Amino acid sequence: MNRDMAVPSMGRETDNSTTTAAPTDVAMAVLTPGEFELFAEIGRPRRVEAGQVLFRRGELGTTMFVIARGAIVLDFGDDLVTKRLGVREFFGELGLLIGDHARSADAIAATDGLLVELRHEEFQRLVDRDPSLVSYFLRRAIMRVVLNEQSLIRRLRRRNQDLEAALDSLYATTHQLNQTEELIRTDDLTGLYNRRGLTLHLQESRTVGMPDTMGLILIDCDRFKQVNDDHGHLVGDRVLQSVANILRSVAGPEDIACRLGGDEFCLLVAASTRQDVMRFADFIVSTVHGLLLIPQSPPTICPVSVGACLVSAKHEWNDWYAHADGALYQAKRLGGNRVHWQDAELTSA
Template sequence: MTSAILSADEFELFARMGRLRAVSPGEVLFRRGDSGTAMYVIARGEIDLDFGDDLQVKRLGPNEFFGELGLLIGDHARSADAIAACDGQLIELRHHEFERLVEHDPATVSFFLRRAIMRVVYNEQGLIRRLRRRNHDLQAALDNLHTTTHQLNQTEELVRTDELTGLYNRRGLMLHMQECREIGLTTALGLVLVDCDRFKQVNDEHGHLVGDRVLQSVASILRAVVGPEDLACRLGGDEFCLVVASARREDVMRVASYVVRTAQNLLAMEAEEGIAPLICPLSVGACLVEADADWNAWYAQADAALYRAKRLGGGRVEWQDPLPSTA
């Protein structure tokens, strides 16, 4: 069964956007069949959910939520009695506030929705089997949630994506790292840090439209070399990176060398044809990093190699073994 316990990010978001409500022992929040338009999060205390007949009373505690269909579809007929078991405090979120939640933090709401959908399906199907209830509420909820989830997935993808190049942005990279840790990825990865040489000169001499085209060309090179489990990202400005799903130095160097070599070939074509710049020389720093290390450690190691490539004239790849620990 899917847990009804919120993550720290979800609890913080709902606490910030919802309304606090104090409850006393025995206080009835709603009865079965009542029309509801709110979801509740338990900040303190305990709530009993009584589904009637011979079903066991379910007791919820801090950081757990209930009544989520009221928030998600509004005007939902409650399937249980909700009664306070002791003094407590709830966070109340109403249906009309749902769009505000989505606009404020689409990524967190998207993660919450995925779990909420699974929980709704599990709970509602169990009740249907036992109580032989009609499932029109569930179908309406699933239709609404399917539409909302689709919209949120699109919004989440936009939040993760760099508008100019279509690559993941820094936020997308951070979310990717978080997801890798959540699935227990512990093997080493390759990191390739890419920086445009003389990019300011291109902007100054040819204008920002040409500069944008150069950045898009770099993105195209990275997109061409990434594998299905790799990630290409624009960190900002003229700095990019590739996360390579391999723990082998030769694999990472093959990717890094391809990036530099492709840029060199495009530069040679420009020189022959005398056209405005499509690309500029690329300096690349490459290394292997531990999947469970933080981004600062990853970046420092790859940046040491990138700095050396720049210092040696640019347009080349340099490798960096793990840096000595500062502990």
């Protein structure tokens, strides 16, 4: 045996110990003194320097290595365990036994050292020289592969469990954020959009592109203060909920019903003509009229005044509101309990 290959047969140096592998795996990776002596005699010596890369993960290989001096680090990537191999430990055996096997790790020299490199022809000479010794080595090598695969499966299973837990947590957090966002946008009493929700909706619509023309309907409850004074705020709340239900029933999937505050509501509808908008406004007023004909004690609805108009995407909400509020004012001035249409051309407020 080459003098450079000589290594102590008793124990390994502390800095050459495997620090991250399981004990059984370590035992399987170490050659006996007799095995090492034969492998060193038949194999080719190869000096390495610290930091030198022997092969990369995914590269095809046909050689096996035994460490005579120094240490080698095997990096399996991702968050898998890194292994540090020392004297008389071997690696890359599947490349030798299978041929053109894709390496499962990066092999990097941790220190200056000396390796024994075995290719197919050297391994065949080992078989011819001592078949029983090689047979014992192969059984251990196969056991090592099985143990490594089982360990990998366990690690991957744990990673999948961790990933599932992370996804569950992310889903729960997203659901919670969606609920919070919905609460921010929604009026507690009626379930309609509140003013903030309407503002956010308009911002989002402008980002993706809104129709050039829409209909805006403002609704205000007539003599609502008297309902609160005569019957209390709980009855007043039920009246507001009844108005909200009417708006909800008439609103289509592209329409937005909103409680602006107090007893004032609005309905923003997809429409391009006066007739389109008035169909919504007339339905609201006629539905209220029908409910008022039903004897109520205490009341569940009250008369409403409605202002309706067309609005342009070229203008802002304040312009729209001023235009529709002018129509609502006229409906109130005429006694309420009616719709008033604003025909004037919209100009910036």
